[in-house]
Amino acid sequence: MKQSMEDLQVAHIEQQKKKLYIMGCARMILFFVFVALFSTTALISASPTAAELADHMTKKFHKIDQAPMTLESVQSVEDLWLFLETSFVPQMLNDELLDQSTEEMSGRNALRRIDDVNRLLGLVQLRQLRVQPNKGCALSGLFTSYDVTCYGPYNSGLTASSESFGSESDSFTYTADVGAGFQGKLAAYDSGGFVAALPYNNSEALAFLGNLRANGFIDRASRALFLEFNVWNSNTNEYAVNRLLFEIAPTGVVLPHFRVLILDTYFLVPGGAGSFREIVLFAMEIGVCFFVMMYIAEEASELSVGRLAYLKDMWNIMDWCNLILLMASFAVRASVYISAADLTIGEAELRDPTSYTDLQTLAEDVDIARIVNGFNAVLVWSKVIKYVGFMPYIRVLVLTVEGSFRVLFSFLAMFAVGFVGFVLAYQIGFGGHFWGFSSFGRSSILLARSFIGDFNVLPLYSEQPVFAAVLILLFVVCIFCLMLNVFFAILAHAFFEVTHGPQIRTTETEEADYRAEMMVESLKATKNFILKTIDFREQLRKNLPVVYAKIYKAEPRVPLTNYPAKRDSTVKKRRLTVGPGGRSASKPRSEAETAVTDMSGNSAGPSMLAVRNRVEHMAGGLLSKLQIIGFEVTSEMRESYDVMEGLQMAVNVLNQRMDNIIDEQQDIIDA
Numbered sequence: 001m002k003q004s005m006e007d008l009q010v011a012h013i014e015q016q017k018k019k020l021y022i023m024g025c026a027r028m029i030l031f032f033v034f035v036a037l038f039s040t041t042a043l044i045s046a047s048p049t050a051a052e053l054a055d056h057m058t059k060k061f062h063k064i065d066q067a068p069m070t071l072e073s074v075q076s077v078e079d080l081w082l083f084l085e086t087s088f089v090p091q092m093l094n095d096e097l098l099d100q101s102t103e104e105m106s107g108r109n110a111l112r113r114i115d116d117v118n119r120l121l122g123l124v125q126l127r128q129l130r131v132q133p134n135k136g137c138a139l140s141g142l143f144t145s146y147d148v149t150c151y152g153p154y155n156s157g158l159t160a161s162s163e164s165f166g167s168e169s170d171s172f173t174y175t176a177d178v179g180a181g182f183q184g185k186l187a188a189y190d191s192g193g194f195v196a197a198l199p200y201n202n203s204e205a206l207a208f209l210g211n212l213r214a215n216g217f218i219d220r221a222s223r224a225l226f227l228e229f230n231v232w233n234s235n236t237n238e239y240a241v242n243r244l245l246f247e248i249a250p251t252g253v254v255l256p257h258f259r260v261l262i263l264d265t266y267f268l269v270p271g272g273a274g275s276f277r278e279i280v281l282f283a284m285e286i287g288v289c290f291f292v293m294m295y296i297a298e299e300a301s302e303l304s305v306g307r308l309a310y311l312k313d314m315w316n317i318m319d320w321c322n323l324i325l326l327m328a329s330f331a332v333r334a335s336v337y338i339s340a341a342d343l344t345i346g347e348a349e350l351r352d353p354t355s356y357t358d359l360q361t362l363a364e365d366v367d368i369a370r371i372v373n374g375f376n377a378v379l380v381w382s383k384v385i386k387y388v389g390f391m392p393y394i395r396v397l398v399l400t401v402e403g404s405f406r407v408l409f410s411f412l413a414m415f416a417v418g419f420v421g422f423v424l425a426y427q428i429g430f431g432g433h434f435w436g437f438s439s440f441g442r443s444s445i446l447l448a449r450s451f452i453g454d455f456n457v458l459p460l461y462s463e464q465p466v467f468a469a470v471l472i473l474l475f476v477v478c479i480f481c482l483m484l485n486v487f488f489a490i491l492a493h494a495f496f497e498v499t500h501g502p503q504i505r506t507t508e509t510e511e512a513d514y515r516a517e518m519m520v521e522s523l524k525a526t527k528n529f530i531l532k533t534i535d536f537r538e539q540l541r542k543n544l545p546v547v548y549a550k551i552y553k554a555e556p557r558v559p560l561t562n563y564p565a566k567r568d569s570t571v572k573k574r575r576l577t578v579g580p581g582g583r584s585a586s587k588p589r590s591e592a593e594t595a596v597t598d599m600s601g602n603s604a605g606p607s608m609l610a611v612r613n614r615v616e617h618m619a620g621g622l623l624s625k626l627q628i629i630g631f632e633v634t635s636e637m638r639e640s641y642d643v644m645e646g647l648q649m650a651v652n653v654l655n656q657r658m659d660n661i662i663d664e665q666q667d668i669i670d671a
Helices: 002-045 050-061 077-092 202-214 276-306 314-342 349-353 360-382 393-401 407-428 442-454 460-464 463-498 510-533 534-541 545-552 561-578 606-671
Strands: 117-122 125-132 191-197 223-233 237-246 256-266 595-596 602-607
Touching: 002 276, 002 360, 050 077, 050 237, 050 256, 077 202, 077 223, 077 237, 077 256, 191 202, 237 463, 256 360, 256 510, 314 360, 393 407, 393 463, 407 442, 407 463, 460 463, 534 545
Parallel strands: none
Antiparallel strands: 117 223, 125 191, 125 223, 223 237, 237 256, 595 602
């Protein structure tokens, strides 16, 4: 009775193992389907022609070849006007292409060409941002007796100006929300400004710029000039949303910046233009949304059950971070769909070439969604370790990171303190000489670039030889030679503890062990099934025994119902051929042809040749099975050897610790 109860208990445990394994395997397969779907969607959504169009726009308006003034060489307001008149306008408004743009498109005026395949969608919008006088700045007492006006840096809430300026005939008024806000190098700029539209014709545009220059469109109060325009590629149906920004510092220095974002019609309308790629991509995104909702429900259910213990698992925190970022990406995409629902891009420009449609905000939102999905890709693929963590080598890696987490956290705190100290030192010492060290954030980024070797120290040394040499030496010794080596030492120590410690720590439940055991069994069963399936000889013997007998020279098996009739016919034939003395009339019978007879002289079964062939076939099967058993025994012996070696290492560690304890006790006694 006791034995039967133990058997029932063992059977119940095995059943639970199988159940847990099936659940874990199903979750693993479902997650890998989600990873494949998400990765495929992200790869397909990236248009291969977007980078080509962006590079073309950059070379056309940023890196202009053989131009009197390049964008990088703009350093002052005079350089700015020279760049617009001699480089930008000739590239944008080429009169040689104007005649080609007068062709009819659906009975309306065509969009102006800027090259063979790209057309200007509307006009170029000039948008200026200004500051109020004597705001955000102060004069020293030495100049109080003089009538001097100062203009400080731009601040949208403190110093930004919306007052009209200019002459009575050419007055410029402030317009709100005519563009998109932008974070520049010097300040964060609003979406409004003083707007002017560049004319459609080359000569008219040059005359317009000259008029703006004469009327003081850019003066001491100007802090930023935006040139915003859209380009449509008729072959790929993509929009290049361009922005030229000239930041004017209070010191008079002009900082140029060019940015282009490619906006596909797929991101404006669900399903895009209805092509096969866009329809498939939209269906795949719906599938990703379904997985996200399913995982949200699953994680919420686990949180309601586990509560505080659930939050202690870092994998769960990573799951929620991933899900929140995915929801944020979908929310941004949905907002773009809603904002673009009322847009009719191109219609207003075809009716009135002087109109302008702002696509900056939509393009930036789509770009933000791409960036969020970039972080999602890192988190999604990092979670693969969670589902394959029961594998031996990966489990050692996970345990190494988990074992060193507390020490690494302390190390990161110490590293942050030292790094902040060096950031402040570089900002204080070189902030007045180099723009890259003029603020805490810029100094942090510049020093962080030194970790990948993207940091030139020669300008620092040429400016302050002694101070720079000492500071650079301290930075290299403390950060690279000390801190990074401590980081590697922490990981090495944790790895040694995991692999050679007295006990292998586990963070997984018994379910993980069941998964490992069941996974090995499943792999073995799959391997045997594949080998049995691709065994041509065995399949031929089962399905086509006659063909098998002809190929391998073996007699086919005779059904029991037909065997007596065949035996009688065989006996009759042999009686006709038997001569005097029981020998054949033609020739003596060989041993292989001698039939097995009973006491009455009748044939009792197959010939000796058939019996020998069948025995050899059975022996071959037994030999193959013995070889398989031998392989399995060898693998089990190797695993046992590894286990014994681990036990030996554990015993050695225990002996060493015991010797240390004895020595300490002896020292205490001696003291």
